[in-house]
Amino acid sequence: MNSLFYDTYTIFWRELKRYKKSRSGVLIRLIQPAIWIIVIGNTFSGTQPLIQSVGFEGQYIEFMAPGVIILTAIFTSIFGGVNTLWDRRYGFMNKALTSPISRSSIALGKMSAISLIAALQASLILGIALAIGVTFPNPIMIAPIMAIVILFSLGFSGISVMIAATAKSQETFWGMINFLGMPLFMLSPALFPLELLPDWLASVAKLNPVTYTVLLVREMMTGVSEGGVPAVLSIAVISVFVLIMVGLASYVFTREVNKPF
Amino acid sequence: MRLAIKVLYSIETKSLSKSFGDLNAVDDISFSVDNKEIFGFLGPNGAGKSTTIMILTTLLKPTFGQALVSGFDVVTQPKQVRESIGYVQQESTVDEYLTGRENLLLQARLNHIPKNLIKQRIDEVLELIELSDKQNDAVVTYSGGMRKRLDIAGGLLHRPKVLFLDEPTVGLDIQTRRKIWEYIKKIHKEFDMTIFLTTHYMEEADQLCDRIGIIDCGKIQVIDTPQNMKSAMGNEVISLVIENQNNEKIFLSQLKEIELIKNINEDQNKITLFASKGTEVIPKIFQIASNLNIKIKSISLKQPTLDDVFISYTGHEIRDDDGKFNRKREHAKMKRLRA
Numbered sequence: 250m251n252s253l254f255y256d257t258y259t260i261f262w263r264e265l266k267r268y269k270k271s272r273s274g275v276l277i278r279l280i281q282p283a284i285w286i287i288v289i290g291n292t293f294s295g296t297q298p299l300i301q302s303v304g305f306e307g308q309y310i311e312f313m314a315p316g317v318i319i320l321t322a323i324f325t326s327i328f329g330g331v332n333t334l335w336d337r338r339y340g341f342m343n344k345a346l347t348s349p350i351s352r353s354s355i356a357l358g359k360m361s362a363i364s365l366i367a368a369l370q371a372s373l374i375l376g377i378a379l380a381i382g383v384t385f386p387n388p389i390m391i392a393p394i395m396a397i398v399i400l401f402s403l404g405f406s407g408i409s410v411m412i413a414a415t416a417k418s419q420e421t422f423w424g425m426i427n428f429l430g431m432p433l434f435m436l437s438p439a440l441f442p443l444e445l446l447p448d449w450l451a452s453v454a455k456l457n458p459v460t461y462t463v464l465l466v467r468e469m470m471t472g473v474s475e476g477g478v479p480a481v482l483s484i485a486v487i488s489v490f491v492l493i494m495v496g497l498a499s500y501v502f503t504r505e506v507n508k509p510f
Numbered sequence: 511m512r513l514a515i516k517v518l519y520s521i522e523t524k525s526l527s528k529s530f531g532d533l534n535a536v537d538d539i540s541f542s543v544d545n546k547e548i549f550g551f552l553g554p555n556g557a558g559k560s561t562t563i564m565i566l567t568t569l570l571k572p573t574f575g576q577a578l579v580s581g582f583d584v585v586t587q588p589k590q591v592r593e594s595i596g597y598v599q600q601e602s603t604v605d606e607y608l609t610g611r612e613n614l615l616l617q618a619r620l621n622h623i624p625k626n627l628i629k630q631r632i633d634e635v636l637e638l639i640e641l642s643d644k645q646n647d648a649v650v651t652y653s654g655g656m657r658k659r660l661d662i663a664g665g666l667l668h669r670p671k672v673l674f675l676d677e678p679t680v681g682l683d684i685q686t687r688r689k690i691w692e693y694i695k696k697i698h699k700e701f702d703m704t705i706f707l708t709t710h711y712m713e714e715a716d717q718l719c720d721r722i723g724i725i726d727c728g729k730i731q732v733i734d735t736p737q738n739m740k741s742a743m744g745n746e747v748i749s750l751v752i753e754n755q756n757n758e759k760i761f762l763s764q765l766k767e768i769e770l771i772k773n774i775n776e777d778q779n780k781i782t783l784f785a786s787k788g789t790e791v792i793p794k795i796f797q798i799a800s801n802l803n804i805k806i807k808s809i810s811l812k813q814p815t816l817d818d819v820f821i822s823y824t825g826h827e828i829r830d831d832d833g834k835f836n837r838k839r840e841h842a843k844m845k846r847l848r849a
Contacts, residue, residue: 339603348621
């Protein structure tokens, strides 16, 4: 157990070192969410009456800012596993596999590094949101918000590592990721309240862990609770999702890397 | 309680086989490597060298047969095997954006070197491979030879009992290659470990190995010391190139009758003869040739090299793009490479 923790930390340390050295990557990953918040946030500012109808008093941009923070977390973490493919191609994986560390610690180290990186990226987006005039009534909430983002991203990094371990090519990986990422984001109240969705879509959205994360983070940021989902339920849904994903990812990763690449 | 088991061999395989589909990449290989020996697998690309290494390092499971590394079974005791080996892969596996020292630190942690020893071990191997003054530069600024040295250093940090080197000098220029050979000899002397290496360079096998196994098409053709292999060839090698092809068959059969000739190989116009007294054989060759009206374009006499040994066991020269193109083998290789 002790060595599982140490080995996970070894891989975590390596992934973070690589992240730190790729300064351009940090910026590139910010471009897409920054465009979302600046362009969509301002373009749809006329939809204020719609969000007011569900009890939200404020600018549209303040409503969707938490959604974009989650968007950043989703995409940073779901893309994050791609270097697993490079590791297998360029021998780092074989180096790790022939050392005494356990296979699941490789997966766990990658996942924890990816989720921390996702949270860092999300906090940068939060900074951009504040800079363009989003107000934040209770700054103390930033710590629990980031904790939720890390937890949530751990689940998505599990999806990413799992797909990267299964996919043998970049094309398969990106195909799968695009197939999953966008729909999961769109089928959530990130941009518009659930109440505005037709019933059948709203019930599908209620199966999506992203929905609960967006509702929870928005409640923490703005103080407005929507959709009648209590915070405790959201935390429970996210935790179960993360536990399942982390377990599944370690299992699938261990199984897949033992096959020849 | 742990019993002290005396391990007779560092590596021992019995009928080891690995097939991918209907291709036998490794075909019924049995050999053993003594403690502290430098043992080399010599063969062309696609001969099964890397597949064997991958089985011995627990990356692939054999289809059939058994392999023990440092006394542990690679299939049933992979963790113990991993604890006793170092593996330096063919391609450079160092992280380019990390510094040399950070790469070694990563390697040290992967191999569970006790925290209080890490710094000392890293300093020690950096000294050994003469990279101490570059240790804090990102690896992206290193030359190919420096990267290889760093790779080898990484494999040494935890003082493995068996060090695997897969094609340690492939793609390096001749000077760098010689330098790497020096490091490998130095390592072997200093750390007293068993080294198993694969190569397709004759000179490398000759320079480094105590014993060599020649492997071709997944099978071991012969295992012996470089010295024995060369002397088994006869003392001298005569190569000649002839012009007239019509009488070649008769020419060859008459050559075979010369008593001093031990072995003959022919490859189109090029004939290689292994003989015990070359200077006495050459006049006889000329005599036969002039009788048959065969023109000899060139003739040379030299001491046998491992190249000649390889030719005599496999019937062809060791080349990257071997004349014998094996479609099935290439196809299987591509399938594995294709990401």
